Amino acid sequence: MGRIFVVDLEGRTYKCKFCKTHLALADDLVSRASFLLLVGELAAFHCRRGKAYLFNNAVNITFGPHEERMMLSGTHTVADIFCCYCGQIVGWKYETAHENSQKYKEGKFVLERGRIIDGADSEFYIDTRPTLSDTEDV
Structure with missing residues (x-):
């Protein structure tokens, strides 16, 4: 196997919980405000292992x-992503x-909250107040 090259991000980052490799910038997190504009309702992503969050970009991953x-929001073509x-x-x-209503998700990345940490090495938590749920990957 060859040498692994990783990208070090600058700014507030989210890292792999297991090895601390940078995965995404906080600036690439799809904000609640823009998410509301896109889908017209407050929703949260979920996966088999708990909550997850939508990002515009991710690095240091393999596909x-x-x-x-089949997800609750319809059928999607997806590729699992792994820390490189x-x-x-x-x-x-x-x-x-x-589904036309789900086209905004194309090209975006979902990172599972339980598998990432913030740059300060603490668990990554975004507003955890109860919300409606667009439960994914059930």
């Missing part, structure tokens, strides 16, 4: 194969949304 996945350093699964990337 699994594309697969069709330790190989742990950290989320998925939306490749294609088959």
Whole structure:
């Protein structure tokens, strides 16, 4: 196996919980305000292992194969994403949304909250007040 090259991000970052490799910038987190504008309602992403968050970009990842996945919001073509350093699964990337109302997700990344930490090495928590849920990957 060859040498692994990783990108070090500057600013507030979110890292792999297992090896601390940078995965995303806080600036790439899809904010609640823009999410509300996109879907017209407050929703949260969920996965098999708990809450997850939508990002515009992610780095230091590798992709699994594309697969069709039925989620509560409809059928999507997705690829699981893995930390390039330790190989742990950290989320998925939306490749294609088959429903017009879900097209805003295409090309975006979902990182699972339980598998990332913030730059201060503490657990990553965003407003955890109860909300409506667009439960994903059930």
